[in-house]
Amino acid sequence: xxxxxxxxxxxxxxxxxxxxxxxxxxxxxxxxxxxxxxxxxxxxxxxxxxxxxxxxxxxxxxxxxxxxxxxxxxxxxxxxxxxxxxxxxxxxxxxxxxxxxxxxxxxxxxxxxxxxxxxxxxxxxxxxxxxxxxxxxxxxxxxxxxxxxxxxxxxxxxxxxxxxxxxxxxxxxxxxxxxxxxxxxxxxxxxxxxxxxxxxxxxxxxxxxxxxxxxxxxxxxxxxxxxxxxxxxxxxxxxxxxxxxxxxxxxxxxxxxxxxxxxxxxxxxxxxxxxxxxxxxxxxxxxxxxxxxxxxxxxxxxxxxxxxxxxxxxxxxxxxxxxxxxxxxxxxxxxxxxxxxx
Amino acid sequence: xxxxxxxxxxxxxxxxxxxxxxxxxxxxxxxxxxxxxxxxxxxxxxxxxxxxxxxxxxxxxxxxxxxxxxxxxxxxxxxxxxxxxxxxxxxxxxxxxxxxxxxxxxxxxxxxxxxxxxxxxxxxxxxxxxxxxxxxxxxxxxxxxxxxxxxxxxxxxxxxxxxxxxxxxxxxxxxxxxxxxxxxxxxxxxxxxxxxxxxxxxxxxxxxxxxxxxxxxxxxxxxxxxxxxxxxxxxxxxxxxxxxxxxxxxxxxxxxxxxxxxxxxxxxxxxxxxxxxxxxxxxxxxxxxxxxxxxxxxxxxxxxxxxxxxxxxxxxxxxxxxxxxxxxxxxxxxxxxxxxxx
DNA sequence: GCCTCCCATGTAATCGATTGCAGTAGAAGT
DNA sequence: ACTTCTACTGCAATCGATTACATGGGAGGC
Numbered sequence: 027x028x029x030x031x032x033x034x035x036x037x038x039x040x041x042x043x044x045x046x047x048x049x050x051x052x053x054x055x056x057x058x059x060x061x062x063x064x065x066x067x068x069x070x071x072x073x074x075x076x077x078x079x080x081x082x083x084x085x086x087x088x089x090x091x092x093x094x095x096x097x098x099x100x101x102x103x104x105x106x107x108x109x110x111x112x113x114x115x116x117x118x119x120x121x122x123x124x125x126x127x128x129x130x131x132x133x134x135x136x137x138x139x140x141x142x143x144x145x146x147x148x149x150x151x152x153x154x155x156x157x158x159x160x161x162x163x164x165x166x167x168x169x170x171x172x173x174x175x176x177x178x179x180x181x182x183x184x185x186x187x188x189x190x191x192x193x194x195x196x197x198x199x200x201x202x203x204x205x206x207x208x209x210x211x212x213x214x215x216x217x218x219x220x221x222x223x224x225x226x227x228x229x230x231x232x233x234x235x236x237x238x239x240x241x242x243x244x245x246x247x248x249x250x251x252x253x254x255x256x257x258x259x260x261x262x263x264x265x266x267x268x269x270x271x272x273x274x275x276x277x278x279x280x281x282x283x284x285x286x287x288x289x290x291x292x293x294x295x296x297x298x299x300x301x302x303x304x305x306x307x308x309x310x311x312x313x314x315x316x317x318x319x320x321x322x323x324x325x326x327x328x329x330x331x332x333x334x335x336x337x338x339x340x341x342x343x344x345x346x347x348x349x350x351x352x353x354x355x356x357x358x359x360x361x362x363x364x365x366x367x368x
Numbered sequence: 369x370x371x372x373x374x375x376x377x378x379x380x381x382x383x384x385x386x387x388x389x390x391x392x393x394x395x396x397x398x399x400x401x402x403x404x405x406x407x408x409x410x411x412x413x414x415x416x417x418x419x420x421x422x423x424x425x426x427x428x429x430x431x432x433x434x435x436x437x438x439x440x441x442x443x444x445x446x447x448x449x450x451x452x453x454x455x456x457x458x459x460x461x462x463x464x465x466x467x468x469x470x471x472x473x474x475x476x477x478x479x480x481x482x483x484x485x486x487x488x489x490x491x492x493x494x495x496x497x498x499x500x501x502x503x504x505x506x507x508x509x510x511x512x513x514x515x516x517x518x519x520x521x522x523x524x525x526x527x528x529x530x531x532x533x534x535x536x537x538x539x540x541x542x543x544x545x546x547x548x549x550x551x552x553x554x555x556x557x558x559x560x561x562x563x564x565x566x567x568x569x570x571x572x573x574x575x576x577x578x579x580x581x582x583x584x585x586x587x588x589x590x591x592x593x594x595x596x597x598x599x600x601x602x603x604x605x606x607x608x609x610x611x612x613x614x615x616x617x618x619x620x621x622x623x624x625x626x627x628x629x630x631x632x633x634x635x636x637x638x639x640x641x642x643x644x645x646x647x648x649x650x651x652x653x654x655x656x657x658x659x660x661x662x663x664x665x666x667x668x669x670x671x672x673x674x675x676x677x678x679x680x681x682x683x684x685x686x687x688x689x690x691x692x693x694x695x696x697x698x699x700x701x702x703x704x705x706x707x708x709x710x
Numbered sequence: 711g712c713c714t715c716c717c718a719t720g721t722a723a724t725c726g727a728t729t730g731c732a733g734t735a736g737a738a739g740t
Numbered sequence: 741a742c743t744t745c746t747a748c749t750g751c752a753a754t755c756g757a758t759t760a761c762a763t764g765g766g767a768g769g770c
Contacts, residue, residue, distance in 0.1 A: 029509075031756060042720050047758055054759085055718060077483045078423045079756035082725050087420065089484075097445050098647070107440060110466060119480055122464040124452060138461055141419045142431075167371075250651060279651060286653070305440070309592060309621060311628070311653040373726055384750045389728055396729085397747060421726035424755050 030073045039067035050075070081143060090332065091121040091139035093132060093149040095175075095217075099248060099276065100304040101319075102150065105173065108325035109148060118145075127247075129153045133160035140167050146332040151177040154217045169335030171328045174319075175218045183335070183347045185327045189219065192317045192353040193226025196271060196299050199315070199355055201234045203297055203362030205268035209242035211256045211281060212273030220245070220273045223301065227271055242267055253280020261288050266296055269361075275300035275307045278314050282360060286311065297361040312359035320351050327351070372415045381409035392417070423485060432674065433463040433481035435474060435491040437517075437559075441590060441618065442646040443661075444492065447515065450667035451490060460487075469589075471495045475502035482509055488674040493519040496559045511677030513670045516661075517560045525677070525689045527669045531561065534659045534695040535568025538613060538641050541657070541697055543576045545639055545704030547610035551584035553598045553623060554615030562587070562615045565643065569613055584609055595622020603630050608638055611703075617642035617649045620656050624702060628653065639703040654701035662693050669693070 032050075036043045041060060048054035049064040050073075056064075067073075081087040092109060094102040110120050121144055125132035132152050137160075139147055146169040151157035157177040164170055165182040172184040200208065210227050212220040224243070231238045244259065246252035253272060257280065260266055272278035278300030285292050292298050292312055300307050300316035307314040327349055357363050374392075378385045383402060390396035391406040392415075398406075409415075423429040434451060436444040452462050463486055467474035474494050479502075481489055488511035493499035499519040506512055507524040514526040542550065552569050554562040566585070573580050586601065588594035595614060599622065602608055614620035620642030627634050634640050634654055642649050642658035649656040669691055699705050 029756095032758095033756080043757075044721080044759075045719060048719090051758080057718060060718080074479065074483050076424075076485065076756055078420060078429065078485045079725090080758075081420045082418075082424050082727095083756080083758050085725070097439070098442070098449060100440070100442070103439050103445055107466065117480070119463070119465070119484070121461070123461070124449065137416065138459070141416050142461070143418065143420045250647070283651060305592070306648055306651075309625060309648075309652075371726095374728095375726080385727075386729075386750060386752095387748085390749090393728080397749095399748065402748085418726055421755090422728075424757095425726080425728050427755070 029076065030071045031076070032073070035064065035067045035071055035073050038071060039063045085143065086145055087143050088118045089121055089142070089144045090118060090329075091123065091136075091142070091144040091147045093123045093125055093135050093139070093147065095125050095127045095132075095150060095152040096248075097122070097124045099274075100306065101274065101302040104304065105150070105321055105325065108321040109173075109328065111322070112325040112329040125152045127152045129156040129160070132157055136160050136164045140164055144168070145336055146170065148173050148328050148332065150174045152217065154178060154215070154221060156216075169332050171331045171335075173324065173328050177218065181346050183331045183349075185324050185331065185347075185349045186351070187317075187319045187324070187353040188350040189222035189353075190226035190229070191350075192301070192355075193223055193271075194230045195353070195355040196301075196317060197227065197230035197234060197236065199357065199361060199363075200269045200271070200297055200299065201236060203269075203293070205236060205297055207237040207239070207242075207267035208269040208271055209244065209260055209267045210238070210271050210273070211244045211246075211253060211277050213247045213252075213277075214245045223273050236269075237267075239265075239267075248274050248276055250276050250280040250283070253277035254284045255280070257281040257284035258288070261285070261290060266290065269297040269299070271299050273301055275302045275304045275314060275316055278316070278360070279306065279310050282310050282312065282314070292360050293362050299361060303356055307356075308358060310360070315358045315361040315363075316356050318354045318356045320353070323351055371418065372413045373418070374415070377406065377410045377413055377415050380413060381405045427485065428487055429485050430460045431463055431484070431486045432460060432671075433465065433478075433484070433486040433489045435465045435467055435477050435481070435489065437467055437469045437474075437492060437494040438590075439464070439466045441616075442648065443616065443644040446646065447492070447663055447667065450663040451515075451670065453664070454667040454671040467494045469494045471498040471502070474499055478502050478506045482506055486510070487678055488512065490515050490670050490674065492516045494559065496520060496557070496563060498558075511674050513673045513677075515666065515670050519560065523688050525673045525691075527666050527673065527689075527691045528693070529659075529661045529666070529695040530692040531564035531695075532568035532571070533692075534643070534697075535565055535613075536572050537695070537697040538643075538659060539569065539572035539576055539578065541699065541703060541705075542611045542613070542639055542641065543578060545611075545635070547578060547639055549579040549581070549584075549609035550611040550613055551586065551602055551609045552580070552613050552615070553586045553588075553595060553619050555589045555594075555619075556587045565615050578611075579609075581607075581609075590616050590618055592618050592622040592625070595619035596626045597622070599623040599626035600630070603627070603632060608632065611639040611641070613641050615643055617644045617646045617656060617658055620658065620702070621648065621652050624652050624654065624656070634702050635704050641703060645698055649698075650700060652702070657700045657703040657705075658698050660696045660698045662695070665693055 032043045032046050036046045123135040150173045158179045162180045174186045176184045244256040300314040303316045303318035307316045374385050374388050378388045465477040492515045500521045504522045516528045518526045557563050586598040642656040645658045645660035649658045
């Protein structure tokens, strides 16, 4: 049950540990005969490198840490999948952490990742301001890229989509579908996603002359339950707007569910939009019109930035990259398309 | 940017590295004055342990590895959440790996976890037979618990629910609701979950006199798409049974979606059941009747078994534990309850 | 036949934290 | 005052892999 070490392989092959290392890592000149002997010995003993020892020596772990607000949110799990895919087959592993939308837990996770010597960190900060110190402190110690969300007061690389542009697409589409008044349902404005989306919503609504009553901006959290609650509130208040714009798909699913419960037809009575295009968005009743984020591309960029940063000393780095990719509108059945009934 | 080491702290505090280590780990007697000096020095330098070095020395990483077939399946992500929770606040971290339902990728992940010296592994094997060698080999090297699914030809601990009992609950409920014929939609019989659930289904159907035509057993994979395809096939064939029993909720969601598309009413024309009770099960139209697995308990047992195994030498261990917890039926709107219309 | 040069291999230092053993000083006992 | 603890503290080995440097031997050149 003892783990096999390089020394045992060396013994068996009748060579030194240095030679074994050279053979197994493919570095350094070793005669073919010795190579064969070493490989045989390693094979027979079932040798596997101890990557802890290797990591200590090389100060590289071939490990990337990722911290997301919640892995039960399908959007984030799909991002995780994309990142894993982007890391490729080069033997790099992903250390996944769930911050439970709590900046304190998040800070602990980040510290733990630093202690574990990950080569880089990809984080989607839970909170728009409270996540700041921990993220910045971590970024000072090793390569870090913020994904999707970002936190104020930090200067790190960031990759995500242009939320403002996305909201322009959404609002234009709703307007075309005849919406003249709208409501916004999001989480509290404590993270950049909701913040940006809300800002984009307000701006374009104004430009298009779509009315937004102050009491029609409802902020809770990213969950189906909150969407349901918020929609019920709107419906029971009696002045349902023409459209309900949601900050993510979970909320939108809750909204359409409430509408179904109250017998409010979507989209003829009220149009509803989501954001993220999670798998379940198309399964809703009706299927959700939503904003699709180019996850694969986002993930690829994030990994690229991380690699870039690893190659450069922390101190030597120039200004941080801020990459906003273009989102796409996915039109389904929860909005009025084409003719525009209104 | 250099990481602060224990030696630097020792220098600054004017003591030896041994003393610093003793202070910081709280082991060994150190005079109060020195303690204060060391703590101050560590604080000022922003010292953080290098857990790689610590792991090498202690051959413990305070890390648990977890391998699941797919993290985009909400059931597995909720299991992951439960395990993370069960690991508690003791500074233990979870190394999460997605096997993409591919035994080969799974084997690579397991090997990588072993190389990374995790203290234990929790795995839900992707394949009922092909996953065997890798799982067994890994279990020979370190503590391993199989979760939910298990693989034949291995002797490791396992925790999950009693699928046979669960299916008994499902079938009894459907029978009470008037079902006299039923269909089973699952994944290929290449993993224990489907296998067991199918077996339980067949057995109880027979006992209750519920008819199951051979062509009404449809096997594909765990996805909404497959559920939709399978249901469409049943509907178009023209002899829809009284009930469709699905091996998981994703499939069931696909089935109800197809029914909606074809104008088949659930549950009056056909009853539908899922399995797992994922969050979206209650959001379906209609909300799904399904089997709830006691995840928190499953996770807690798994962690307990792992801890137990760590305390015992691999060779010294007795027979492996096989813990089947009791599942519960969650009745919602996709089945006929109470009176039993028929 | 002798001297270079280079290829193959070994020796030992290194990464950073932990810990068994040894040594020291001060207190307590007689 | 001398012994005997004991409470601290330091030295150095250790975990396993990597690698700079040292070494040895054979090939080729003169």
